[in-house]
Amino acid sequence: xxxxxxxxxxxxxxxxxxxxxxxxxxxxxxxxxxxxxxxxxxxxxxxxxxxxxxxxxxxxxxxxxxxxxxxxxxxxxxxxxxxxxxxxxxxxxxxxxxxxxxxxxxxxxxxxxxxxxxxxxxxxxxxxxxxxxxxxxxxxxxxxxxxxxxxxxxxxxxxxxxxxxxxxxxxxxxxxxxxxxxxxxxxxxxxxxxxxxxxxxxxxxxxxxxxxxxxxxxxxxxxxxxxxx
Numbered sequence: 599x600x601x602x603x604x605x606x607x608x609x610x611x612x613x614x615x616x617x618x619x620x621x622x623x624x625x626x627x628x629x630x631x632x633x634x635x636x637x638x639x640x641x642x643x644x645x646x647x648x649x650x651x652x653x654x655x656x657x658x659x660x661x662x663x664x665x666x667x668x669x670x671x672x673x674x675x676x677x678x679x680x681x682x683x684x685x686x687x688x689x690x691x692x693x694x695x696x697x698x699x700x701x702x703x704x705x706x707x708x709x710x711x712x713x714x715x716x717x718x719x720x721x722x723x724x725x726x727x728x729x730x731x732x733x734x735x736x737x738x739x740x741x742x743x744x745x746x747x748x749x750x751x752x753x754x755x756x757x758x759x760x761x762x763x764x765x766x767x768x769x770x771x772x773x774x775x776x777x778x779x780x781x782x783x784x785x786x787x788x789x790x791x792x793x794x795x796x797x798x799x800x801x802x803x804x805x806x807x808x809x810x811x812x813x814x815x816x817x818x819x820x821x822x823x824x825x826x827x
Contacts, residue, residue, distance in 0.1 A: 599732060601759065604637075605630040605821030606650060606794045609738065609761055613731045616640050616696040620727065620738050621651040622658050627794055631822040634658050641694055643729075644668040645740035646708035647675070647721025650794070656681050667692060667699065671722030675710060688725050697731040702751060704742035706769070734758045734827050737782060741791060744774035749781040759827060760784035763791035764805055765798030772805050779814055787816045788825070 602610040606629075607621045617639040624630040624637075626649065634654040641664050642655050652672070659666050659681040666676045666683045673685035686692050691700040708721035726740035728751075737751075737760040751757075760782045763769035769791050770778060779787045787809055792800040806816030817825060 599734060599827045600824050601736070601827060602824050603788070603790070603819035603821060604632050607645070607738075607741065607761070607763065607791045609790075610637065610639065611697070611729060611731060611736060613696060618643060618694065618697060618699075618729065619658065620729075621645055621740075622654040623650045623652075624654050626650060626653050627821075629794060629821050635661060638662060640664055640696070642666045643699060643727055643738075644672055644676075645704065645726055645738065646706060646724035647672045647710050647719070648708065648741070649711070651741070652676075652710075667694075669701075669708075669722035669725060671720055672708070675719060675721070688723055697729055700728045700730075702726045702728055702737075703745075703747065704740040705745050706741040706743065728755055728757070736827070737761065737784060739763060739778070739782075741769045744770050744778055746781075748778050752781045752783040757782055757784040759786045759788065759825075761788050761790045764789040764800050764802065765792040765794075766800065767797045769798075772800060772808075775805065776808060776812070779809055779816075780812070785815060786825075787814060788819055789816070 599613045620643045656679040670685040673683040704724045706724035708724045710719040764775040802818045809816035
């Protein structure tokens with residue numbers, strides 16, 4: 599099984615001839631090396647409604663005739679864009695056939711800004727996912743602040759790989775992300791949601807060095823790079 603990091607918070611999990619993508623944001627990311635038209639996938643998972651997490655979801659869904667999984671409010675919005683959707687909510691698990699995805703809580707905001715109309719659509723509660731494929735548990739924390747129930751999540755789920763935001767300003771920064779990593783107890787931690795914009799510049803290598811100094815394994819992936827699980 600392979601995981602491709604597409605930059606920002608977008609990852610793609612590939613198991614055999616099946617694939618899922620989380621939070622595709624390629625056209626708006628100058629660091630991305632993949633175009634949305636190049637993504638082949640069976641399903642798209644969305645953590646919340648901000649543009650830097652949903653921008654390419656409808657295009658990729660239409661190209662692949664793939665459903666979009668999201669909270670009910672965001673799923674309704676995506677359905678209005680002409681794609682198939684599967685609405686779910688925090689605490690629930692959806693069976694995707696080749697994988698199971700459990701939606702977990704995140705502390706953040708979620709909305710769709712309609713600039714021309716000067717209004718904001720409510721985007722439902724933000725979330726993360728624990729995706730189980732072939733006995734491997736992959737956690738995508740979504741955009742989130744640090745919260746103590748991360749410890750419970752780590753105790754209840756044997757997490758193999760955790761994708762954790764480190765950018766600060768909009769999400770956890772490095773210090774809080776180090777605490778989150780300790781609580782999640784993942785075998786490998788990969789930092790995400792950094793360097794895409796000036797305000798979230800971080801030294802990912804330094805974060806990983808500090809992880810490893812505390813006894814945890816970390817890995818920095820550049821956009822387009824893969825890891826095997």
